[in-house]
Structure formats: C-alpha cells, structure tokens
Amino acid sequence: EAGVTQSPRYAVLQEGQAVSFWCDPISGHDTLYWYQQPRDQGPQLLVYFRDEAVIDNSQLPSDRFSAVRPKGTNSTLKIQSAKQGDTATYLCASSSANTEVFFGKGTRLTVV
C-alpha cells in the first residue's frame, strides 16, 4: 500500500515569493492534516479536512496561507508572499476512523 506522498521534497524561496505544496493521502482516508514543523520543534497543526470540508483551520495564518482539498482526495497548501519565519518542514498526514495517522516525509521549505 502506498503511503502519504508529498511534493516537492525541498523548496527554497526568497521572501515575497509564493509556493504550493501537494499531498496525496492514502487511498480511502477521509481525514487529511497539514502540520508545520519548525526546526527543533514538534509538528504544529495548520489545518485539517474531513473529505473536502475544513474541520479546523484556526491555526492557519489566513492572510498568506490557504489550503484546499476539492474532491476529498489530494490537497494543496499554498503560501503567498513567504516570510523567513515560514522556514519549516510541512507535513501532510492522513487517517480514517479506524486507523492510525500516517505521515508523509514532508516538504522542507527554506525562505531566504
């Protein structure tokens, strides 16, 4: 069974640029999570979906970050006008009602 797939694996941006991260969850998983993990910290939830609906986006900086999951499968996280403080690894994870949460390998973002 394929795991959670994320792309790209790495991204380097200058401040002010935009970037999109893509996630393909495990087939059949209805819940999809995006976490931000700054260096030397634990993952921190940004947003999560059940099917195509946003369940919690209270930690998503809405002025520059957006996330969608239009068909309840793949998801895209976008950062408009990146800042140095956005430097982190972005993790996507998925689960269903009777499974554990499975994580992708993440996208390491550096904003210079």
Add this chain to the structure above:
Amino acid sequence: GDSVTQTEGPVTVSESESLIINCTYSATSIAYPNLFWYVRYPGEGLQLLLKVITAGQKGSSRGFEATYNKETTSFHLQKASVQESDSAVYYCALGEGSGTYQRFGTGTKLQVVP
C-alpha cells in the same frame, strides 16, 4: 490549553543501556486524551511507535513501552536495552481520538553509541 512537555535532547546512550524519555501532558480541553509516541528515523517520515487510549494501561512496541499515568499526567517512554538502530527523534503526543489531530511535544533526539 492542551500541551505536551518532553525530555530535551539530544540524549546519548550507550548500546545495551536502558533508556527513559520523559513526557508529561496537560489536557484541559480533552476529557479522555489518547497518548502517543511517534518516531522519525533518519531519512524517513514520522511513524507511530505506540499509543494508549485508556488511563492505567501500558503500550509496547519494538521493545519500547509507556504507561498512561493519569495521576501524574505522564507517559514516559522506556526501553531496557537500546540498540544503535533506535537512534531517531521521538515525539510524545496527545489527541482526542480517531479522526482528530494531535498535539506534539518538541521531540527528543536519541543517539545510541556503540
């Protein structure tokens, strides 16, 4: 709020020695928190090591074990004899149950030396 505090790393242990990584939690908004240990091996994604959903119970996996202690709000990770292959970053986490998100500690980097 809900939070997790764990042993700051890095932690260096000699092979075949015992290990304990401390984890304490605060669950003010979750009536019955589930507790987890995750591990990230070098070059790999975060993966579940063990979980316990009932206070007083013990979880175990790959020689590691952790007991959910509601009185001391702790969930320490222990192993009697570590191996070099246990070198990884370990994260304690708490959550509300299936299909909900988890709150993570900062992680503890473990290095096992020969």
